Amino acid sequence: MSEIERREDRTPGRRGPWAYSSAPEGREIVRLQDRYDLFVGGRFIEPKSGRYFETINPATEETLAQVAEAGEEDVDLAVRAAREAWEERWRDLPGKERAKYLYRIARALQERSREFAVLETMNNGKPIKESRDVDVPLAAAHFFYYAGWADKIEYAFPGRTPRPLGVAAQITPWNFPLLMCAWKLAPALATGNTAVLKPASTTPLTAFLLAEVIEQAELPPGVVNVIPGPGGRTGEWLARHPDVAKIAFTGSTEIGKILRRSVAGTGKRLTLELGGKAANIVFEDAPLDQAIEGIVNGIFFNQGEVCCAGSRLFVQESVFEVVLDKLKARLDTLRVGDPLDKNTDVGAINSRDQLEKITELVQSGIEEGAEIYQPDCPLPERGFWFRPTLFTNVSQSHRIAREEIFGPVLSILTFRTPEEAVEKANNTPYGLSAGIWTEKGSRILWMAERMKAGVVWANTFNRFDPSSPFGGYKESGFGREGGRHGLEPYLDLDGSGR
Amino acid sequence: MSQTAEIQPGGVGTQAFGPRDAARLVARTTAVDAVGLEERAASLGKRSIKRESKLWALDLAIRCTDLTTLEGADTAGKVVAMCAKAVRPNPIDPSIPSVAAVCLYPELVPVALGQLKGTGVRVASVAGGFPSGLGPLDARLREVREVVEMGAHEVDIVLNRSLFLAGRYAQAFEELRAAREAAEGVHLKVILEVGELGSYDRVRQASVLAMAAGADFIKTSTGKLSTGATLPSALCMMEAARDFSRETGRPVGIKVAGGIRRSKQAVQYLVLLYETLGPEWMTPERFRIGASSLLNDVLMQIDKERTGRYQGPDYFTID
Amino acid sequence: MSAPERVPVKRTAKLFIGGEFPRSESGRAYEVLSHDGRLLAWAARASRKDLRDAVRAARDAQPGWAGRTPYNRGQILYRVAELMEGRRAQFEAELADAGAPDPRRGVDAAIDRWVWYAGWCDKVHQVLGGTNPVAAPYFNFTIPEPTGVVGIVAPPDQALLGLVSRLAPAIVSGNTAVVIASEPSPLPAVSLAEVLATSDVPGGVVNVLTGFTRELVPWLAGHMDVNAVDVTGVPDDLMPEVEALAAENMKRLHRAPDVDPFSPQAQSPYEITALCEMKTVWHPIGA
Structure with a gap:
């Protein structure tokens, strides 16, 4: 990881980009048995x-x-x-x-x-x-x-x-x-x-x-x-x-x-x-910079290997461009690599099987005509890795919009009205979670009433607490x-x- | 790596906005969710900066420091000593760079200019009725003009929070624009005093207003309140500056000030800067830390990193 | 030749205010005797000014304590139990001196009571708050909130379990407390204060005064910055005066249920909500 991160070291001119030195958590604390x-x-x-x-x-x-x-x-x-x-x-x-x-x-x-x-x-x-x-x-x-x-x-x-x-x-x-x-x-x-x-x-x-x-x-x-x-x-x-x-x-x-x-x-x-295929719904009046963090957290937390991951992003058309720009820029700052490094944001995929499943679904997205975006981050040679991935030009019928990928892959769709957002968000056999991003409290509650999902997050995502029940609707x-x-x-x- | 473009005082884009835009700019400023912002700031604050990258950051922190004294008891003697420290923060270690600037009251600008001549360390003066900004406007503007005439390189003024919080955005904007004109040719830093703004929405709106009025830097705090810079408020300002730069093409610098005393804090602000505005902002041209006691803590940390031993304050000069 | 006998070091019994252990500002103290008449200690005899200081400390600490997450409060109260367990010999000795028939059982019950109430910190809202299905497009919910600063007049008997049974439910929700300890047997309360001081309970959340109940209670009941008083230890003949004084700022008054303190009925979530305000929030629902 340190080699990856240290793209350029401290230069004499003191102008080089800052590179975080590797900050690995020690493994000595773990006493592995054979x-x-x-x-x-x-x-x-x-x-x-x-x-x-x-x-x-x-x-x-x-x-x-x-x-x-x-x-x-x-x-x-x-x-x-x-x-x-x-x-x-x-x-x-x-x-x-x-x-x-x-x-x-x-x-x-x-x-x-x-x-x-x-x-x-x-x-x-x-x-x-x-x-x-x-x-x-x-x-x-x-x-x-x-x-x-x-x-x-x-x-x-x-x-x-x-x-x-x-x-x-x-x-x-x-x-x-x-x-x-x-x-x-x-x-x-x-x-x-x-x-x-x-x-x-x-x-x-x-x-x-x-x-x-x-x-x-x-x-x-x-x-x-x-x-x-x-x-x-x-x-x-x-x-x-x-x-x-x-x-x-x-x-x-x-x-x-x-x-x-x-x-x-x-x-x-x-x-x-x-499983799940959660909708994360961003309205035009949302706190956009926090929504970006919520989207990133929603799909890249734990490499997207989360049943309640916000894998379908619905953005109101009026802010689609600005959200996409911000999201891409944010993706470029994600640090993918050594999971033991304290600065790593996205770690390894859990198994070869899972990596193959993700790869196959992403391939299907490309073949079905969606547009892919991945940051140009280096990946380690050994281990199971997948770049954070965005898909635009996604339609409801694409496999990447319907099937649970269980990986760091986000499908982005748009909507115009709250009714349309509800309709599209609920149009899935799954119903585990949903996210709503808007400054308007009454709309949050209106949307929450209509979401066929066991957990609805408003202006946040992937929050868990022992006192808060968790579980799904439908499949x-x-x-x-x-x-x-x-x-x-x-x-x-x-x-x-x- | 491309050269970072220097911020030209009152540079391109300034004239794009007028007082009549002020209310619209404030109204269309994107909302800020306090919980999400604070979580993001806290998570960036936990980045683990080690070894070379820490030394690099500490070196940068010194180069970005506005070594500050803003006391009623400031004297020429105090300023002379501080200027010596600004040029050579550690007299026995020539590898330690000079700070970016000294920051003081107008009365002491000539002293500092005399001491710092030829050193590359700049002189910044507060002006415009610092810290409240509530004196007569003509007196405030005259103060700005006078420090520029004295030869100050940078002027730190305050946003009129009284106007801003009362919703009189056009007037607040006009005052800033007038100060911008009075400070012709020098770097203008506008202090928002985030501790008085009450919400991050307000911090973001004030940032936009100040940038549109022509601020070269937006600055968190006067240092005169118990609440100075905080990670979330600085992050909020950086996000505003990032979007402003994308929309107008004009980069605006960030200055954090007030309560930054430890190296760890300085490094946290640099992390925020790096991850929000990117490497182009990692330079004294676009980032400053207003501080006084921070400097020695940074020096101690540098020695700790180099020697592996924790340092004691008796080994660093107090000026 | 045998070694000379070691002389034990005795503890000074002090007040507990704002996380510190002052003597009474009045310089007074009173004799604490065991049930069989031995002199156990001189306990500080708090004055009305000590009470005033204690209320001020409780008020200062209240927003911070209520502002902590319920989970955090729960862990802190559980830690009180952990630390009491470690000092149980001292508590047992003090209960024995006070004439308790089964000191061990008393200490067991007091520790378990902390554990029981610790668990309520993040559950009381779920059990005794809730949403209200109003017949209009509004989301409506009711939550218990702490009332503020609570005075606790501890029962004179059951010097430990009686006190813990009053104190624990009071602070679960985020109230802070000013305790007037059992007058005849204040030492378990003093020891409990020492436990609280070394647990993670922030200074000022619990303040413990020792002294003369009859002297202190009217000042407590009349204090305009006290929101509620648990009157379990107030002598019956004082109650009319206490109730009249409480009327001035509409202090809530609450008394422990008249049951065996060892019985399950002696602990209840309603002991928590008795010192809470119920807050209802309306919010429109609409796109």
Whole structure:
């Protein structure tokens, strides 16, 4: 990275462009193990499957560790450990004591935040400034927030006697590995369920560090179990296991559909947080410079590997030129490269598969006649990289305007009136999020009423908070995570046992 | 890398706007979202500037400094000492450059001119009823003309916040234009006093008004309020200057002043400048830091970077 | 030959105002006796001027405390629990001196109460605020906001749990507090002040006065810059005077529910909103 950035050094004439020296976050804080075993029943154990798979750093393609793959027998062991922990320890532990365990986890995440951030960046490819400033603090905040609910659940459901469901199967994605573990575990544990967590295959390492934290926080064995493996096998076995009462899945709509079919008729409770193709709508009276930041954050945050990314930009025609000019100029200042460099804005794509998918969709955009713009930034030779990309001349029918790309690719469309913006924005099978940029408060609320999306951001984008529910309409899934509403999917409110 | 064009005092584009444009300019100024602006400024403030790039920035910070004294107790003796410091900030280290200018009250301009002759360090004078700008207009303009006649190279005047906040934009504009004419041939810096403007929308509007009236620099603060320059207000002004330059072709410089005492702050402002206005603004021709105690902190940081040891104030001269 | 016996160092029991520990400006103190009549300490006997200073400190600290994020306040209150846990032996000894039947249980409950209320900081709005579906194109919502500076007259018995049960819900929402500690057993309050001073609670958010309840309460109730008073520890015969004084600036008065302080009923989100103002906001909806 330093070579890339140091285009020109301090010249004798003192007139050269300023180059930031590389500012890499040290890796020493992370103690990588050669091998990570399953975390089942409070212990790290070798998998009965006998199989291990490799996990890499997508920015360098170096192998970071071998990770145990949970086979069917391992899944069964984990679910049984969770069931036993639920029946014997966790279910009947008073809420105020469960709370204290969650507070301990939150504190440990805060104490070891740098270690978590560096490891997350190494395994995922996201810029360290994001793992440091977003992923890890938010993960800690989630535990903190739900710790506070553990002994107050009766206040969330007046007139009901909420009871936990049992074992929750939690299947998390690779884009926010640790944060998604927190989104899943914190409400599950707070409400008195135990968990079997299957982290994404390409990014299991912070889940293991979290397991270590959980062990050190002295949670009763089996309350949390971590069993990596491919979604098609491990995830499927887990979801189908008869002792699993509840499944929480975050991932693609495609897999969400498969998962739902596979548990159809079992009566298992399900929450799905799936794909998106969010509209980010800029009106002519918007605070334009902040809107530019919001657009950039909306699509290039985490390399655009965000289910709620603002991947369709709708600009009111009267400000299209000025927005486009500003946006291009802003793109030219994005620093793409070494994710561990504290000044990096856009890191590595998480996997070769994902890079190929992005490349293919971008190619389709070019072939369908859209106009592409990419800044002329140098990319490292090794690792998986994709330049921040804008498309103009996009129409609603283009694949890049319809399909989730899950990469740093923005399709720009225009509109003339608020009605048209609503119509176009909602014209998608997805409905996870939307953005609205205008100085006019009444228009924000008018637009928000009409957006078929679970989260609407006004004059901001990609904001998350543990107290704020998150989840989708339509094919973006159902159920909410976060906030008071995030408790409900983990509770039996009517005494039916489900 | 192309040579940065020097800002010609009252250069091209100035005549493009008249007092009758003032209200329209203010009205069509793009809105500023405070939360978004502050987030952006904070995120740029977290850029990690290390080693060579830090030394480069610290060197630039010195070259962009307007070493300032604006006290009622200023004397010729004080100014003589400050001028020596301005030319040779570290007497035992010739690699340390001179600052850009000294900034002082009109009374002391001749002293500074005498001390700085032939050094390349410029003399800037506040004028125009600094810091409130609320004296009689003819007296304020006469003050501007007098410091120019004395030989000051740069004049720092204040926006009439009383007129601006009352919505009397044409009058505020006319006053600035009159000062622009009175300051013929010298660099005119217009102080917005952001701490009194109350919102970033106002900061952006005032920036546009001052630039349209012919300011060569827009400057954050007088240094006389508890709130001086802040990262978000400076960013807001830089964004206004960037758009103004794109629209009119006329570059306008930025001066941050008020409460900038630490090297880290100076580097943060340089990051904002770099990422908003780009490398062409990374020069004393287009960027200034008004400060007094900052200089020694920068010197200490430079020595820290070079020696690897944290420095103590006893090893740097106080003038 | 045995080593000479070590002489323990005794603590001076001082007031806690604006994050500092002054003695009473009056130079007065009073004897604190244990339940069996031993002299435990001389506690500062606060004057009306000390009370005035405490109110001023609370007022100065209030906007900053309310301006912190609820998450941040929650973490800070949780930290109070963390630090109390570390000094529990001292609290237990003080409760024993005060004659508490089960000091350990009292300290447990006091710490857990902080934890319980800490969790409310970012939840009380969700449970007791909300949107109102008005029959017009307006977005309308109601949120609880802190009332401002709250005076707390702590109950004379239950010197620790009684105090924490009044103080914690008062500051959850962003109020700042002036506490008049239990007159017969002020030492747990003094120790709590020392815990607060070393936690991350900003100076002035909680101010603790020790002294004579009857002397201080009228000044508190009459103070025009106090927004509410928790009167749990006000003697019954003083209440008419307190209520009359409170009328001058429409101080809110609130009293703890008459339940066993150890029972779950002794803690409630309504203890938080009792010291809140409900604010309703209307905003038009239209393109």
